[in-house]
Every structure is written in C-alpha cells, then in structure tokens.
Amino acid sequence: MAASGSVQVPRVLHFQLIDGMQLQINVSGCSNKRNARVEFQLKNCTRTWILHWGFLYLGNRNWYIPSGEDSSGAKTYKQGALQTPFVKNGDMYVVTIELRDPKIHAIEFLLKDGSQDRWLKLNHGNFRVEVPEYDASNPLPSIPKELIDRKAYLIWESRGRPQSSPEQQKQDYADALTELQNQLRKGISLNELQSSYMNARTKIKAQDDVQPSRPVTPSSYLRRHDVE
Incomplete structure (x- = not known):
C-alpha cells in the first residue's frame, strides 16, 4: 500500500466477497510488545467458512506454522498451513488470532468454504494482513514516498537486481518502509x-551510467514501486 505522503499499517481492513459477504479485519496491539491481536469478522454469511x-x-x-496449540483453535493442514473455522458471534462469524512472537511480520490467508470444495482468494493470490511492529500511539514523522522508493530500490539492488514480480516489488516496498x-x-x-539515501541513490546512478545494459533501470524500478 502506498500514499503520496506516508504509509502506515492499516488497523482496519475491509473486503467485499461473493454473495454479498463482507470481511472486516481489526488489528490491535503490536508485535514488539507481544500483544498483537487480529480479529477476522465475516458478515452476511450463510454457511460455514x-x-x-x-x-x-x-x-x-x-509461511511459518507454529508448533503447539494455537489460541485460535487452529489445526495443522498438511504441515503447510493452519485452518481455523469461523465461530458464530451474534450476526457475524469470527476468528481471533493472538500473536506473541515479535518476529511475525504478517498473516497471509485464504477462505475455504466448509461445505464445498471452494476457495476465496484475493486477485488469484493470498489475502495479507500486516502486523504493526510498534505502538501507533508513539507517532513517527511522515516518510516521503520517494524515500521509501529509494530504499526499496537499494533492497532490490542488494539482491543482485533480479527480474522482480509485482508481488516481490510490493514486498520490497513494505520491507523498505x-x-x-x-x-x-x-x-x-x-x-x-x-541525506543518506540521496547519496546512495547518486552513487547508483553513476554506476548505471557506466553500465547501461542493466535489464531494469533505477527510474523504471522506482516507477514500478508506485503501488496504488
């Protein structure tokens, strides 16, 4: 996710699903304090998901799958994922995940129809919820998007300038932030x-002037990080 000024981990996410269903995700706490909590709410739901x-x-x-019992009541699925059934709570269905590992950066997920062999994905890929590392009550100054782009470019540069998919570019951007x-x-x-990253950017530009045959130029890579 990107904005013209600064970028922050959203605390509430909304998704419109099939058959009028709505998914709301509430994020509270932070991984640094080991009190992060992610609540998934399915609304207008008529079957088990x-x-x-x-x-x-x-x-x-x-994906990382923790060992031992999970607070959400999840069960391991083929040793590669966890599965947790939504539980009815009033007029919605809910799953709550509490995070105690400070190294956890995000949760990725899909939705599975419990009565049919049907899966819901986000644009043919996984849904993703970023977990705040620090408490948002201690605000940081706004980080210009141009600075995040430069840092993302340096991350890509450090990996040897590979051909990157749109998903990897978004990941580089998130890591840079x-x-x-x-x-x-x-x-x-x-x-x-x-000042530091401007100097680093100048050095990279000089290197590209000497080696013009790179498959992706710095300017084009920065444009490709302009994620809406």
Missing part, C-alpha cells in the same frame, strides 16, 4: 535518512 492461514517473518515469503521506520525509532532523523 474456514480461515486457511500462516505467519510470515520479515523478508521471508514462506519497515526498515526506515525502525531507523527513525532508533533516533536517526528524517533529514539524516534523506
């Missing part, structure tokens, strides 16, 4: 960050 999900660590695209926020929390000023 199952949350098919897994954790993600920062920089890792593979997280790293910049962490640096701000360590006491580095926004001006210092801008």
Whole structure:
C-alpha cells in the first residue's frame, strides 16, 4: 500500500466477497510488545467458512506454522498451513488470532468454504494482513514516498537486481518502509535518512551510467514501486 505522503499499517481492513459477504479485519496491539491481536469478522454469511492461514517473518515469503496449540483453535493442514473455522458471534462469524512472537511480520490467508470444495482468494493470490511492529500511539514523522522508493530500490539492488514480480516489488516496498521506520525509532532523523539515501541513490546512478545494459533501470524500478 502506498500514499503520496506516508504509509502506515492499516488497523482496519475491509473486503467485499461473493454473495454479498463482507470481511472486516481489526488489528490491535503490536508485535514488539507481544500483544498483537487480529480479529477476522465475516458478515452476511450463510454457511460455514474456514480461515486457511500462516505467519510470515520479515523478508521471508514462506509461511511459518507454529508448533503447539494455537489460541485460535487452529489445526495443522498438511504441515503447510493452519485452518481455523469461523465461530458464530451474534450476526457475524469470527476468528481471533493472538500473536506473541515479535518476529511475525504478517498473516497471509485464504477462505475455504466448509461445505464445498471452494476457495476465496484475493486477485488469484493470498489475502495479507500486516502486523504493526510498534505502538501507533508513539507517532513517527511522515516518510516521503520517494524515500521509501529509494530504499526499496537499494533492497532490490542488494539482491543482485533480479527480474522482480509485482508481488516481490510490493514486498520490497513494505520491507523498505519497515526498515526506515525502525531507523527513525532508533533516533536517526528524517533529514539524516534523506541525506543518506540521496547519496546512495547518486552513487547508483553513476554506476548505471557506466553500465547501461542493466535489464531494469533505477527510474523504471522506482516507477514500478508506485503501488496504488
């Protein structure tokens, strides 16, 4: 997710699903304090649905499945995911996941129809919920999108400039935002960050002028990170 000014992890997400169903996701707490909580609410639901999900660590695209009993009542599915049935609560169905591992960066999931072999995906891929690392009550200065783009480019540069899918570019952007926020929390000023990454960007531009045969130029990569 990107904006012209700053980017923050949304605390409430809304999705319009099939047959008039609505999914609302409420995120509270933060991973740093080990009190993050994610509540999934299905509204206008007429049948049983199952949350098919897994954790993600920062920089890792593979799902992590914790060992031991999970507070949500989840069961392991083929050792590669967890499945938790939605439980009726008033006029909606709910699943609540409490996170105690500070390394958890996000939850990815699909929805499975409990009565039919049918799956709901987001644009043919996984739904994703980012978990805030720090308490939003301690606000950080707005991070310009251009600075996040530059940091995302440096992350891509450090991986050897591979051909990146749109999903990987979005992940680089999210990782860049997280790293910049962490640096701000360590006491580095926004001006210092801008100066540092501007200098790094200048060096990269000079390298590209010497080696013009790169498959993706810095400017085009930055444009491809302009995620709506």
